Structure formats: structure tokens, C-alpha cells
Amino acid sequence: MESKRLSKLPEKVIIPLKQHKGMPCVPMVKKGDSVVIGQKIGDCKDNNDSSVHSSVCGEVLSIEMAPHPEGNKVLSVIIKTIESDQTVEFTPTKDPSPHDLIELIKNSGIVEHYGVPTQSVLKPDGKNINTVLINATSSEWIGGKFSTPEEYGTQMLEALKLLMKAAGASKGAIVLRSDDAESIAAFSGIRFEGKQLEVAPLIGSRKIGYYLKDQGSDIVVVSQKRIYGKRILNFFTYNVTGKKVPVGCTPADVGVAICGVKSAKALYDAVYQGKPYYETVISLEGLAHCPPQVLVRIGTPFKDVIEACGGYPSESGKLIANGMRTGVAQYTDEVPVTKTTTRISFQKPEDVSKDEAIACIHCAACVDVCPVELVPSRLAVLADQGRFDECRKMHIENCIECGKCAVICPSKIHILQLIRYAKDAVEMAYEDIPAKESSNLKLGCACGGE
Amino acid sequence: MADTSLFTIFMDGVFIKNFLLIQFLGLCSFVGVTKDVKSASGMSGAVVFVMTMSATVSYLLYTYLLVPLKLEFLSLISFIVVIAALVQLVEFVVRKNIPALYRSLGIYLPLISTNCAVLGAVLLNVRSDYGFAQSVMFGFAAGLGYTIVMLMMSAIRERSTLVSIPSAIRGLPQAFLLALMLSMAFVNYFWVIPI
Amino acid sequence: MTDGNRDFIIIVGKLVLISAVAAALLGITYVPTQEQLKDNIAKAREQKLLEVMPLAADFEPVYGDTIINEDGDKEILYYVAKDESGNLIGYAFFKQQPGAQDVIEVAGGVTSDFGKITGMSVLSHAETPGLGAKIIEPAFKGQFKDIPLSQLKLSSSGGSIDSITGATISSQAVIDALSSKVESIKKAEG
Amino acid sequence: MTFTISAPPHRKSKITFKTIMWSKVLALVPVSLVSVYFFGLPALSIILAGILAAVVTEAGIQKMFRHKITINDGNAVLIGLMLSLIMPPEAPIWLPVVGSFFAISIGKHAFGGIGSYVFNPVLAAWIFISSAWPQLMTPLSIPHVGQLSDFLLENGAGLLVDVSPIALIGGVYLIYKRYVEWKVPLAFFLTMVLFPQTLNVLFAAVELVRAGVLNPLMYLSLMFKFLEISNELSYSMIGVVFFGILFIATDTPTSPVTKRGRLIYGIVCGILVSIYGYFGNYMAGIFYGLFMANCVSSFIETTTLPAAFGSEGMIGKFYRRFMDKVPSSLKMGVLSND
């Protein structure tokens, strides 16, 4: 389904110079400069960072710390917009080499939805990637700027090939959600490399390795249950490829790169149209008139998106960047849409959960729902008491931050928040180790990749 | 009761006359060393060993030395000396060879010699006129009963560090209230089982 | 001889010395108390016999065949109770019976015609305090005073003895002790 | 416009502790009504006294220690009601009052209140008062299910709950609605059924061995013994046992939280209750057995904490070793992932 562009141009856009995990970019403009669409305004030298581009034509108002949907303040370029479609020159690349692709990704500022710049996912320092996965299991990322299902299917396959080429990977897979009939239908119709594509379900111990052999091809399309969560990469890798990612390591350590639909599409556009990453599709929820998706320019404040969609349905409530499960609640609507924004959700006050947490009643509901076999109730208490090394002994790092435990808890304990608190503390201790050599926390990476 | 069957003695020692909950023997270590399962199991292991050993040794001492010489009145003093020596020996060995266990048991290993349970088992053996096999079995069973209760208790106390307990109750009062519950369970449950 | 070895000997010597003193002390205490103890036991038994058969003036033991100690004493089966004039008035006895916890040693008396129980008393027991231990209380003991042998049953089975609440087993044990011993005396006396 | 901020997830389930408590109370209403109908005023007064005493004690304690008063979460009401329902109808009115007081003060608050207690307050109170006043706590009769109609209305009812096992069906509904966890009651119930049946088979086998039967077919036919309803079963399937399975064993703070732990706990409950029931009676057995199981539940929990996700269990390891040895040409279907 084609998604609509936002009807009104925002008065000003706020383009954070850091829309990825890593160091912020160096601004390439200064106050008073005028910019055009697609102009690079923040540059990064490091392989692990990603440049940013202007999404509008206009004049730079200021470069200052501004609220960021992640919750903190980030150095941002604030641009007063002018109604104009002037862009920098977009030049498509013909038959790019892997090196060209990586450079292109870097220059186009393509970032994965989980914040890591795509080039460092595909070409991590000192590690080799042999499998590229496109995770299409989350509904926010599907649809987007495709006019027909066929276009979605073919463009994704093309993008996957580009990604594999860039990474030097031999295998690739697109992972769909098993109850997303629309996408499955989109892929099922396609002929690919002379064969009719079939979407294969991942069941039990049948991982993609089986289908790669079975179908005798390098690229497969598979489907599995939806996985929520902020830290799903390792879990996702295990579920899809059967490869276990040791604690403290990333999928790259087992040769897997995970990309999203958005970055795949962005790469496709960058190669075939020469466009950098300056607009993105987001979905909306809970507003007065919600279209399912809109195409917005990166940097558009939430306020403008919400106004364009009929405004707030109530006086107060909860504004959330990204979904109800994993999103970050915002205290101001002056935050911009960034490359990692997938959704804007709004909750009316009567829907906002404000239940007071009471003591855990050991109902074990959280244990039953946890997809990675943790005991969330115990982790929550240990985190609350500051017993972080015990949390570690109970494999707290495995938590994919899906939040199912906090959803189901009848005592309304903020389990996920506590777990993240403890994970944060454990990570801090990990960073501290060379300096302080704490004796009660012994952390380490089992993969030897450090 | 000299002809009581070994099975009866076993059940008696482990459950029906449980040292900790029903006979009140060995309570100091029960409230002291049950803060976590690891040290409780170490302590229990030590007690089972010492109890079985001292039941054996004291039986031999009593039957083959004191009784023939009609010196039964020396039994208490000689038992306690033998037990103390035995424990000391175990302590030396553990300290040298398993320092981790020694550290976690802390002061409790030497205190086994002054643990009522060990001497209690020996004295009850003498009072019940048990034979050799019966004495050894009773010593072992009593140790096992001790172990079971120690494990239950320590698991409960370990878990209860995860929940909120009123500050006045935390610590010893809680241990006693838990003991109240455990002893209500033991006293009432094993009553029916005919042995 | 090295210093270490001298220490060694001193330490062991002290230990031996203290043990010896302790042993001597104990021996000195043992002898008088032992006599008192024998006395006590004899007195306690006699008192119990009197308690269950207040009318008797003399109890004559009836010996069995089993020898119970090295001095060659024989097992006492029961006592023949005589009044001042030497007439047979009944039989008194001790009986051990498994109770709820441990063995209960019961004293009892029966008239010479085996018609009536003259009384009951408990020599030793290990019943639960508050439950079975109530068998030594007058309220329970009193129920056995001069009752027809036919009434020697719990009230729930048609007799006259009310069992102690929560301690039926102990109550029954006492009754069983009395009735079984009376049976065996009856047999022995022909 | 002020927004609310909290950590994700932002939408939570509607089931709260309060709803669980009140729905348990609701699920016990039918059996209370039947018992009032059957036993009349005494039953009603016992139930009311128990509930009232529990609520007053809870409020009193929370007031005394300046805690938030939580009587409307339904926990105190539930404890009072549950305790009253396991009294004999002949009990004097002060008995449920003392029981409720013990349950709330020692059983619940001394251990830290909701979620913190290790021993079910209702059980603890029942056991305390029945060892304090055994004569008052023993019902005039101990029920046994002779025919199907006994499930509907048990004429020889012992305790209040025994009047009608079928009226406890609300408990099953709670499990179905996921207000209550299913692993413990299911494992418990199955053990309660299988244990006497297994005994049936064992005893029959012993009989055969005694009789010196050598024919293996005779031994094989013992299988059918398993399907024959044993006497023991009709003694165990009484109201109070169902009450124990559906309402006491499912009291969450007293059971382990781990998945395996809950199954083991259910089985342990079943075995302990069956043993006591076999030697004594199931009416007291259910309470003593469950209380004993409470004692070991923490131990079960600490020993069944799950390993890291993705690590293989013993069986898995064995299976993999075995499959590694099998030449790949012999393997069917599942191919190696690499």
C-alpha cells in the first residue's frame, strides 16, 4: 500500500546529528546557512558512525542541544523550512562494487532501525559476515513506500542481493512474520532466479540452513512468529539460523548481519535513485485521524505529524516514539522523527497504565511468557535490591527486552524497567573493569571476538 | 526397644523424631548456618559424617570398655571427649584440603563438637539400648533428618531475601517463625505413618 | 629432646592430669548417688504398688524363670498382695506397653477374684506433654479406682474410662496394659 | 500539555492482583451457598465470623504499623472465607475468629504480607488450630464419594467445603481464564488419581506373587487393574481435596515459579497428600500434605532455576551426541543447519 506524504511541510525541522549509536556527527553547516533537500549537513569519519542529510530546503536557525526521542538531549541542526523541492543532484550508481556499496551506505547515512549504521553491520571491524538477514517481522516496517506488493517483494530481494554483495556474504534470507498474510502473498507470487519463490516456515529445528540446502539457492524467504523486543538480535539470530551468539557478543561474531526493511529500502533507493536517507515511513496510533502510515521527512517534530493527523484526542496522556511494547515515552512533542523512529503512538489518559506496583505474588505468569527462559520475577527483585552480579548469574543479558513479563504481571511490577536498570549497571561494571578490577563482578566475552 | 527394626529407626531418626524440629537438638546451627543453601549443605554434610562416626565410635567405646568395667558413669565425659577430638580432626583436614568449605562454615565447624545434635544422638543410642547396626543407623538417620530440615530451611531463607520482611522480624525471629511452620508440618504429618 | 617435644609432653601431661582428676571426682560422686538411686527405684516401685493397692500391707514378688542381671536376680512377674493378717487380697503388677511415643510403664492392681481393678498408676512414660502426658494426672488415674474389670474399656467402646482428648492412643495403651497383664496373671494363678 | 512517562511496555494486561483475589472469592460463593443451605445458620455464622475477623485483623495490623490499608484488594476476605470453609459446621464461632487472626497476623503479616509468605496462611492457621483444639476441629464424619450424586451434594459432609465438590467448578473456570496457573493443579490432580491406581496395580501384583502365580499373562492383565477405580480413589475425590487442588495449591507465593518446579511441586503435593490420606484420611491429609509441600517448595524452586536460553538439557545433549554419530545419509528430514 502506498503511504501518503505528510500534507503540510513543518515550520522547522530538528535534525539530530546523532541518529545512531556512536559519536555525533560534525555539523557541516552553520547558523544562517541555507540548505537544500539531500544536502549532507553532518559528517562522520568513523566507520561506526553515520552522516545526516537535510530533509528540507531552508535556513539553519541554530545548532543546539534539542530533545531527542531516545529521552536525552542531542546536538541538532534546526532548520527553518521554505516551500521548495530543490534537491542536491541524485545520481544512481550502476553496477556498484562491494566497496562502492559500503561507501554509498556511509554517504547516504543509512542506519538500521536498532541504531547501528548499516555499513558497520555489514562490514564489522575484524569480522566476516556470511549471512545477511532482512527482518520483516515487525509490522511497522512493512509496507512503506512501495506501490504494489510485487514491488515490495522484488525490491526487497534486490536489496538483499545488494546487502549480501556489500557484506561479501554468500547467503541471505528475508524473514517474514507468519501471520502477515499480505507480505507472504507479496513474496509467494514472485519468480526469483527462475524459480517460483516459496515462503518457508521456520519450525522446530528447521532453520534457514535446512531451506538453503533444500531449495538449493543462496536466498530464501522464511516466516516465523513475531518477536518483539529491543535486544532481539541474538535471539533472532538463534531462531532463524540456529547459531548461538555468546553472551556479550553480537550476531556479527557468528557471521550474521541483520538488516531491516527500512534500511534495505534505503539502500535500494540510494543505489537506483541516488537518494540519501532523508525520509522515512512511520505508522501512527491513537491519534484523532490516523492514516496507517505516512512518509515523513526526518527531523519533522512529532507535533507537526500529530497536527497533520488531526491533533490529540485528549488533553493529556502519553506520547510514545515507536510501539507500545518497546517505545520510549516522550515528555515533549518537540522531538523529531529520526531514522530509528518507526511509529508515533498516543495513549489517552484513561488508557495510561498507572497501577501502583505491589509485591510480587510469584504467580509465575512472567516466567511462562518469557521467550528466553528467564525468571523475570527474580531478576526484578534482584535488580531492585541492587544484587546485580546475581542478576548476571541468572543470565540477565539474555533478556530481549520484549516486555511480555511486565505486560502480564498482575502485581504491575515494572519488571522490564528493573531489568534494564540492572543490565545498565552490569554494563557499567563491565566498562569499569580494566580501571577498577572489581572482584565481585567477573564479566567477559566468551566468543573471543573482543 | 533393643530389637527395633532398622527401618523404624531410620524413619524415626529422619522424620518422626526429627532432631531439629521435634527434639530441639542442634538449633544453634539451625538458625546460624541456614542463610544460604550452600553453607547449609556443607554444614549438614559435616554433621552427617560426624554423627555417624561418633555413633559408631561411642558404641564401641561404651560396649567394649565402659560396660565391662562398670564405668557407665564415665560415658558422658568420654563421649564428649571423643566427639570433640573427632571434630577437631575433621576440622584440620577440611581446613587444609577444602579451604572454601572451611571459610563458608566459619566458626561452625568447631562448634559441631558442641552441637547438641551429635552428642544427643549418642546419648539417645545408649538410652535406647541400641545394638551396633541400630546405633550407626540412628546416628546416620538423625544426621539425614537434620540435613533435610537444614536444606528446606536454607532454601526458604534464601528465597526470603527476595521478598520484603518487616525489619523487626528479619533475622532470628523470622527463622523461628519458619521453624514454627516447619515443626507444625513435621509434628502433624509424620504422626499417622505407622512404622 | 627438642623444645617442641618438651611442649608436647607437657601438654599431653596436663591433659592426662586433668582427665585423671575429673575421673576421680566423678568416681567419688558416683558411689553415693548410685546407692541413693537404687534406693529410689525400690521406693518408687513400692510406692506405686501401694498407690494401686492401698489396702495391702505386704507385696510378695512372684518370680519368673528369666534371669535379668549378673547377680542372678530373676524377673519379677507380679506381686501377691496381702493384708496385715496375711490374707490374700489381690495382685499388683507392673506392665510395659507401647504408647503413642514410647513405652509406658504402668502399675496396676486387681482383686484376688479378678473382679475389680483397684487402681492404676504410671511409673514412666514419654508421651506428648499436654496430650498423652495427662495419663499421670489424677483426673485420669482416678477413673481406674475400684472399677469392675468389665468396665475397663474406653467409654467409646462401652466402658467407663473417658479417654484424654487428643490422646486416645495413650489412654488405650494404659487400658491394654492393665487388661493384658490381668489376663496373664489370671492364667498363671489358674 | 503534560505527558506521562514510564518505561516500556506501555500497555499492560487488565488482570490485577485485586481481580484475581475477588474472582477467587466469587468462585467460592457457590460452595458457600450450598453449605449454608445444607448446614444452615451455623455455617453462615462461621463464614461471616471468619471473614470479619480476617478483615478486622488486617486493617488493625496495617493501622498499627502505619501501612497502607489494603483490605479492598480482597486478600483478607479470601483468607477469611477459605479458612471458614474448612471448618467443621459444629465448630464454635470463636474458632474461625482465632483462626483468621492467626492466618492474617502470623501467617501473612509476620512473614511480610502479600507475596512474601512461604506458608499458606490458611493452611498454617488450620493446622495451628487443629493441633490446638483437635477435638473441636474434627468433623463428625469424614465423607467419601460412593456414587456420582455425592459430587453434587455430599450427605455425609465433613467440613463446610465437603458439601458439594461440583460447586467448586469455579476454580476450574479461573484456571481456564488464566487467572490461576494450570501446571500445579493439573500435576497435583493427576498424581492424586494415578497414585491410588498404581497402588491398586502394585497390591494386585503382590497378591499374585504371594499366590505363587507364574503365568505372565496374569501379570499382564494387571494393566486392567489400572483402569479399575480403586477404593482409595473414592476416599480421595472429596470436596476438600478439590478445594486444596484448586484453591490452596494454586496459592502462588507458596509454590515455585519455575516451569519445571511447578510440575514437580504439583507431583510432590499429590504424593504427600496421598501418603497421608492412605494411612490416615484425605480430609486432614490434604492440609498436612500441602503444608509439607510448602516446606519444600522453596527448595524445589532454587534447584530448578532454568539454565541460559539455548543451552541444551541432558536429553538434548544425549540426542545430539547420538545424532552426530549417525551418518548423515541415514538421517531423514531434518538436515544439519550448517
Next chain:
Amino acid sequence: MDPLSEFIRGITRDNPTFGLVLGLCPTLAVTTSVENAIGMSAGTAFVLVFSNLFVSLMRKQIPSTVRLPIFIIIIATFVSIVDMIMEAYSPSMYAALGVFIPLIVVNCIIIGRAEAYANRNGPFYSVIDAIGISTGFLLVLMLIGGIREILGSGQIVTFGHTLITLPINPSVTTMILPPGAFLTIGILMAIINYQKEKKRVRGE
């Protein structure tokens, strides 16, 4: 250090049950009645006084390697004496206290005092300490015994005299059984903890 405060200390701060938390077994086991409590404390007091005295007298002679065995021999001697005397002259008490009379030998209080006090102080103060601790022990035992007896059997009967009778009938049998001991001491300790904590927050 003055004798009176040393004596009082044994009752309050170094109270064997609530302060030092030692010797719990007899504390719980024999407190089914006030009478037993008194008997047990008397036996313990005898042993404690003499063992403290002798350990203190001999403290300079005792080589530290075999300190514990020697203490134990000293203590065991006095315990055996008490055991024999009680058996001979007070058989009913002896029967009621059962195995706990010989077990005085391992009562942690006695060995604890020998180690912690008598081994470091002179004979006079050691005896005072022993008397103080014994009095503390007696008071606690009588308190627990009193609570358990009055609730458990409805009355307190000591050496044939009925001291108090409770109007409640029937009495709470559980209190005499093992659980009653744990309940009583648990609640007493909770109360003491609560008071202590209040005092601490208010600033000593």
C-alpha cells in the same frame, strides 16, 4: 568493671537467649513448664559457675592447642555430677528433662562463656559472670515456660502449687508441643527487635 554491672549484663546485653543467642536447644526443649525451666536453669547454673571458676583458675595453665578439650573435660565433669545428683535426688525432674541434663555439656552458653569470658578474666568476675548469665537464662526460661504452660495447659503448677489458672478452656495444646516453643520465642524476639530498632532510630 564492677560486679553489679557485670551481673546485670548477663541478664540484659549478654542475655544468653536474646543477646548471645546461644543454648537454644534447652531453651526450647524444656520450657514446657515453669517447673522444668527452673530445674534446667539450676542445673545449668551449677555447671556454669563451677566451670567458669575452674577455667578461670586454670587459665594460665591451659595450653591453647588443647584448650577446647580441656574445657570440655572440666564442663563434662560437672555435668556428670549434676546428672548423677539429679537422678538420685530428684527423679521426677530428671525424667522430665530427659536427655537435656547431660546435654548441658554441649550447651553453647557454657563453652561460650568459658572461651569468651572465664579464659580472659579472674575467678571472681568469672563467677559473677556465671551467676549473671545463669540468672538471665533462668528469667528467659521462666518467661517462655510460663507463657507456654499457661496457654498450653491453662494453669501454672510449680512444685505442687497452682500459681495461676487461665479462665480459657480448652487450652491451646499446641503451645506445649514443639511449635509452641518456636512461636513463643519467635514472637518474643520480634518484640525485642522492634523495641531495639525504635531505640536505635531515636538515637540510642
Next chain:
Amino acid sequence: MNLTTLLIQSVAILGGLGLAVGIMLIVASRKFKVETNPLIDEILGVLPGANCGACGYAGCADFAQRVVNENAPINGCPVGGFDVAKQIGGIMGQEVAEGEKEYPFVLCNGGVNCIDRFEYVGIEDCKAVMMLSDGEKGCNFGCMGRGTCVRACPFGAMSIGEDKLPHVNKNLCTSCGLCISACPNGILAFAKESEKVHVKCRSHDKGKDVKAACTVGCIACKICEKNCPVQAITVTDFLAEIDQSKCTACGICVEKCPQHTIELRSVP
């Protein structure tokens, strides 16, 4: 058997037992000798045993070991304070000088006087709020009043008062400093009893911003600086600071401060 034989036999038996046990124990104690430094145990004996880690080592035993083996400072245990340091000094044969006792001091007056930017639902912990956004208070430097410090105190010395600010109970505080390092916003600092005048604000925001968020914050008006008779106050980077070595606790600044940001502590 007469008394004499009885005595002889018992003395022989018990004496023999004593002999056997004595020899066995001494032999065993030599054979299984484990070398430990008795000083460590001795120091461990005088340490409070809270295992709070405030000394910077993994618990009291570790600290004791390091004092003996690695020359850790003998006054390293803040919980035990001077008394313990003196005792350790005695064991180690070192002298310690007594310092004045310090207590944590709350450098923020905000609490209920400071606006909230949003409504927070979640765990009661300042770090947790910080993780979600830069804190709920209008002032980025202010105390969030969610009690991370309270939870960090192993001695129960801290509490959050009606004013939504932490308070220290000096009877319970051991000056371990754990609360100070726990606070994510650096609101707490040690202050000596003798230091009486404090600026209860840490905001380096401009006066206008402070005023918008908080009614008691330092607006850098410099009135105190001008009025201080001994020039103990300087305003740098929009915040007044007091040089405690100069301050005479005259209290003039306290009176003059238009925002009532400066506090004069009464003598305890």
C-alpha cells in the same frame, strides 16, 4: 567392686583417653598446619562486618587482608570510623589522628518547590528516571527525590521527607559515603559539622531558567557576594559558592538571599 578399684579404673580409662586424644590432636595439628596471618583475623574481629564495600574493597575480609598485606589505609573503613581505625592502628602498630566527623549534605532545596516536567510512572529510583529522560524536575541539576540514595544506604540513615528531599539521620549515619556515590545527579556531598552555611543549589542555569523551574534556586543575582563581610562567597558560572575556610557563619547572606537558597544550619 570397692571405691578404690573404681577410682583406679576410672582414672586409668579417662587418663588413657586424655593421652590418646592429646597425642592425636597435637600430631594432627602439626600435620595439617595451615599458615594464616593471625593479624587478619584480629582486624576482621574489630571491623563492623557490614560488608558494605564503602572501603572500596570486596567486603570486610578483603579489607582486613589488604591492610595487612598491601598497606591499605588503616582508617579505610568509613563505617567503623575513628574507633575502629584506632583499634586497627593498635593491631598494626600505627597511629591515627582523629578527624572531624562528616555527614552527607543535600545540595538542593528544590523538591516540592521545583516544577515537574512530566508525570512519571515506574520504579522509585532516580537513576531509573534519568535513564528514561534527563530527570523529571524542571531543573536539570536538582534532586529528583526518588531516593536512590535512600536505597543505597546500608544503615537506613536516609529518608525522603514531605518536602521530597532526602534527610540524613545522624544517629544512624556512619559516613560511609555510599549515598553520595549512588546519587546520579551529584546532589550529595560531605560536609563537616562545623561548616554551617551552605548554598542549597547546584544549578548552573541562567537566572531566568532557574526562576521558571524552581522558586528556591540560585539565580546568580550576586546579592550574597556583595553582602558577605568576609568575601567568602563568589558566584561563578551562575552559582554562588561559599569558601568554608572564610565563612564565619554570620548569616547575613542567608537573610539577604531573595530565593532563600542559602541555609544556616543550627547547632545540632
